[in-house]
Amino acid sequence: MMILVTGAAGQIGTDLTTTLREKFGNQNVVAMGRKTPMPKDIAEGGPCVMGDVTDIEGYRKIVDGYQIDTVYHLAAILSATGESNPQLCYDVNLNGLYNILEVAKDHGQRLFCPSSIAVFGPGTPLENTPQETVLKPTTMYGVTKVAGELLCDYYFHKYGVDVRGIRYPGLISWKTRPTGGTTDYAVEIYYEAVLNNRYECFVRADTKLPMMYMPDAIKGTLDLMDAPLESLKHHSDFNFAGMSFSAQELADCISARMPGFECTFKPDSRQNIADSWPDSIDDSAASEEWGWKPSYDLEKMSDDMLENLKRKLG
Helix, strand or coil, X not given: CCEEEECCCCHHHHHHHHHHHHHHCHHHEEEEECCCCCCHHHHHHCCEEECCCCCHHHHHHHHHHHCCCEEEECCXXXXXXXXXXXXXXXXXXXXXXXXXXXXXXXXXXXXXCCEEHHHCCCCCCCCCECCCCCCCCCCHHHHHHHHHHHHHHHHHHHHCCEEECEEECEEECCCCCCCCCHHHHHHHHXXXXXXXXXXXXXXXXXXXXXXXXXXXXXXXXXXXXXXXXXXXXCCCCEECCCEEEEHHHHHHHHHCCCCCCEEEECCCCHXXXXXXXXXXXXXXXXXXXXXXXXXXXXXHHHHHHHHHHHHHHC
């Protein structure tokens, strides 16, 4: 097996690449990036390549050169960045995905192509959002994710491409600071708590969103890819949940562990994006079809985040 991870320098990509190399061997997992430098452990731990998913011929050469049979396609423009540059968001997220799917069709590859809670919008039930529901996002990022789900399912039914995906909630990790996302505050707050014992949050205190700790996200991703194809009724659009909490509840949880920590709230343009997303997610389809079950809640995650960040940041 030869695996390619696009977007390998990103928040999910760094954790996923490391885990895949531990599972399948360092030389069997190729990390692909475009501009962001690879973290040292990724760059030194196995093969790396620079490429652009919007360049289909260049991408095809990478696939052929490494004889790739499985792709985890994480390269994307995220929600906040996508609103500041919607044309780039469309190009990378949709034209890039189309190229990935076309090459997969030609090479018989298996694909993981994630979606996001950004597919939801006004009209979607906010509490316990069901698997099948209204998908009318208000961001270009969300639009590309809805279209991406449909495109992936089309390639499965039309061409038999084994493509799978889950709607990631906000993801929290101590290894890599995220950039360009609406849920970045849920990571930044831990970093700033350790570095400065204070944080100015860019959403309201009562903003409640679905979140997940990165170890759960990586485990769920691999569990879905390991599931027998015949057990799956859905393919590219699984609801995926870990925990839900407000920004104030997050701040209070950190305060209980970091005496003197102060969090203030100053909402910016990202508040409108957060307001269009659900409070909590019903992921019963993932549970029933491939046995998904999270391991972390807010308390357990906070203990682990702060312990690791104190060691990482000195």
